[in-house]
Amino acid sequence: MKTTFLLFFTLVSQLIFSQNLQTSPFIEVIGTAEKEIVPDEIYIEITLREISEGKNRMSIEEQEKLLFEELKKQAIPLNQLQLSDVSSEELILRKKTNQLISQKEYELKVTSVEEVSRALAAFDSANIKSSYIVEMTHSKLQDYRKEVKILALKAAKDKARYLLESIDQKVGNALEIIEESNTNASSMGSNVYANASYKSTTESNHNISIKPITVKFSIKAKFEIK
Numbered sequence: 001m002k003t004t005f006l007l008f009f010t011l012v013s014q015l016i017f018s019q020n021l022q023t024s025p026f027i028e029v030i031g032t033a034e035k036e037i038v039p040d041e042i043y044i045e046i047t048l049r050e051i052s053e054g055k056n057r058m059s060i061e062e063q064e065k066l067l068f069e070e071l072k073k074q075a076i077p078l079n080q081l082q083l084s085d086v087s088s089e090e091l092i093l094r095k096k097t098n099q100l101i102s103q104k105e106y107e108l109k110v111t112s113v114e115e116v117s118r119a120l121a122a123f124d125s126a127n128i129k130s131s132y133i134v135e136m137t138h139s140k141l142q143d144y145r146k147e148v149k150i151l152a153l154k155a156a157k158d159k160a161r162y163l164l165e166s167i168d169q170k171v172g173n174a175l176e177i178i179e180e181s182n183t184n185a186s187s188m189g190s191n192v193y194a195n196a197s198y199k200s201t202t203e204s205n206h207n208i209s210i211k212p213i214t215v216k217f218s219i220k221a222k223f224e225i226k
Helices: 002-023 060-073 113-125 141-165
Strands: 026-037 041-049 051-053 056-058 081-083 090-094 099-110 130-137 171-180 213-225
Touching: 026 141, 026 171, 041 060, 041 113, 060 099, 060 113, 099 113, 113 130, 141 171, 141 213
Parallel strands: none
Antiparallel strands: 026 213, 041 099, 041 130, 051 056, 081 099, 090 099, 171 213
């Protein structure tokens, strides 16, 4: 009997609490925040291809050796260079001559735009004819994402505050907080934008344009009106 009474009391209490939430006056707002971050992890894909044009011949092994030497000259650590995948070395068919030639793909990780420039100088000296940026990110990206979410929630509360102050009322407790999805998110991940328009297929034609990463979030929040 006592157990039945306690259960009934709990159900009634929950019902009253739910009704109070629904009938309490509230304000619903959206807060948005964004932050620009300079990338500190930039990945460049490099294609080494066997050269066989008339008397000009250079094997993959010779290109690798030259690339390693030029990167060292530019003070770029070789441990930042790795094969793109296990099967990166492959044979391709040259259409004009129906000749099979070998090629190998590497990925170089650099940490600044200045280091990108030094890497390009090394590629030129090593006669690398194909390289392009495949990814840009930041080593503390997740920390920045959390920071921007907090800023967005604070922006929502601040908006609710000044709107209610205009009618002589105050913000109460938060009743609901929802992270809004961002439909403009890039392929780098939700709510992260970046642009890296660099691609080189010739020795001297480098067009580097690296924009900061933009982290952006919107938070919908519902606050009680006091």
